[in-house]
Amino acid sequence: MKNLKVIVTGLVIAMSISGMSASLSSIFRKKKNKSTSTTAEAPTQASSYCVSQGGESILVKSKKGDFRVCKLRNGTTIDEWEYYRNNAPTVQDFERQVLNSENPAAKFCIAKGGKSLKVKDRNGAEKGICQFSNGTKVDEWDYYRANH
Known part of the structure; x- marks a missing residue:
């Protein structure tokens, strides 16, 4: 009788373990299938730029690997990164635009x-002065702020 209890207990434990491992493996299989079934990718800067310019980002599959092209409005296709490098504004473009823009205080x-x-000034720093026809001089930015 004692041996029967040990055998039954052993069988119950073995069945419990196999049941738990089966359910765990199905959970992992589901997670794996979910992660591999989705093909959505985060857009690259080049893809985003292509679309923002009215183009269409198209995935091209080849023997050498997958890559994206930008189909422009006129129907032309070009590698997305090449299009981005040749056309997207750079930091230098932004700096040039800011540095070459008129000083709003001087314009005012x-x-x-x-x-x-x-x-x-005394420290050698350059500053703008607004001089009026009557000879009055004021700091450009102080004058601008006082009237805006």
Whole structure:
């Protein structure tokens, strides 16, 4: 009788373990299938730029590997990264735009009849002065802020 209890207990434990491992393996199989079945990718900068310019990002599969092309509005296709490198604005373009833009305080001074002058302060730093026809001089930015 004692041997029967040991055998039954052993069988119950063995069946429990095999049942748990079967359910765990099905869980892992489901997770694996979910991760491999999705083909959605996060868009690259090149893909996003292509679409923002009115193009269409197309995945091309070849023997050498997969790559994306940008189909432009006129029907032309070009490698996305090549299109991005040749056309997307760079940091240098942004800097050039900012540095070459007019100083709004100087522009305001001139619009109000003044003359924009550049002078150096005691420390050698350059600053803008607005000089009016009556000889009055004010700091351009102080004048701009006071009137905006």
